[in-house]
Amino acid sequence: MKKGFLKIGAVIAALGVMTAAFAGCSTTEGNDSSNGGDAAGTTTGKINVCSREDGSGTRGAFIELLGIEEKDESGEKVDRTVATAEITNSTAVMMTTVAGNKQAIGYISLGALSDDVKALKVDGAAPTVDAVKDGSYKVSRPFNIVTKEGSSNPAAEDFIAFIMSEEGQKVVEEEGCISNGNNGAFTSKNPTGTITVVGSSSVSPVMEKLIEAYNAINGGLTIELQTNDSSTGVSSAIDGTCDIGMASRELKDEEVSKGAKATVIATDGIAVIVNKENSFDDLTSEQIKQIYIGEITTWDELAK
Template sequence: MKMKKLIAVLSMVSMVAVAAAGCGNGSDEQAADTTETKAEANTEDTKEAGAEAGDWDSSSDITIVSREDGSGTRGAFIELFGIQEEMDGEKVDMTTEEAQITNSTSVMMTTVAGDEYAIGYISLGSLDESVKALKIDGAEATAENVKSGDYKVSRPFNIATKKDLDNEVAKDFINYIMSAEGQKVVEDNGYIAVEGAEAFEGTQPSGKAVVGGSSSVSPVMEKLAEAYKEVNPNAEIELQTTDSTTGMTSAIDGSYDIGMASRELKEEEIAELDAKVIATDGIAVIVNNNNAMDELSSDQVKAIYTGEALTWDEVVE
């Protein structure tokens, strides 16, 4: 494993330094310091060269990265991959305690991009070239495969409002989101649009609407807000990125005019809110670009996230 190699190199450097110190000569001590500095630099150069050459070690520990409690992406992920168990009538999240927790899509991507042995998951619409999406059960993570049903790791993007919503800007913005123009924005950004949308007929109300919740829904919502501003310059849409649970609770208590969730709503949320599906999104299972793996089965993903598989060679077929 790379850690063992690094320890060996550092041990050799230490022995050189001790031997030099034993001579009691100031210039020798300086030489030892120079040797250590060069060895550290060479170690870093070796790491970089190994990564460039594709020297990926499957015996290394898997760095498991997950999302925070309250994340709609996490909720959908554990449900779709069966990373939960029924206990006393409740579904319990069985994600290993060894998992690193990130609080947003962007942090998840940065973490995986910076660790050759990491695995994580993000909204398919947020995927870029900084990380690699794995095939799951033989299907590539693409919008086309989500739409066809070949890629089964998908979930709805929901918005929700209080049943007695009286904010005219929020109502008009929702009408825009669900219109043909709004759904084109959804599709242009890599998500699956709602079928049967009709042309937008706005009323151009003045005022402000606060939209908040899921960090997975937030990127496409930002694009929708920008497009809506072009057809209604009288309105202001304030976007707050938190998580799905905060999106729903804040819609219920009135802090948000529109809440966003990247999962199905819970029964207690449905009792308080009116919800609409604005898009369908896939969940991409991502690894570092230097990772030699290109595909995992659903069972292998589950084994990793429950802590059953600890190193990459345990899931390499």
């Protein structure tokens, strides 16, 4: 009886070694397409398209710049982003999503770019401040602050004067955005009270730093920052529920007709991002469009 158990145990052990050996071959990273790579190290498999939510200024600018938004037969603009795209509701969530998915592609503000993801070249140009400035990197958009035409708020006006000053635009550049010039040195009128700034999650990081720098000059004014999306920032400025809106896109005609007034505080590139382990470094703008409208669905198609 004891010998029988020993023989059975030996057979099970042998089978275990064989199973482990086969398993080791099938799960070696780079040979398994589910890991996003082939034997040569090229990323393969289904592309996981990530986009921003409706109302996001980054999404609005991205789909316009890449031709993902097109006019239909009636002349209406239609967003052709593939229906299966994973929707992220902020820059931070987009970064986390792409960083955690080897098959993913997404887009974020250039100023928010970090080493957690890889930024692709677009049409051969890397997403850098210099490339946006000289026009070689064409995926860029304005950062706007929005107020209502004809409204007057001395406290908000003082903060806006700081943003557009030499000191404010220095903060803009320190945060990786591109200044379009400044109005010279700032002298505060030292207003007090509270104002509210609402809108784009792309503009929010630089706005946070602008608030800190302003409060170092005038600590008597409380500036409350609420982050959501560009459309909310614009509509809140129009209806008076905030003092300053933030929008990472151009204003729409209907928003302007309702009294929205935009002031460009910076220019920002939009970086197209993939997972750090992705083998691709450069895509054309046409390839990115085809990915986002569903004409290209796998990384294999891009490697041909």
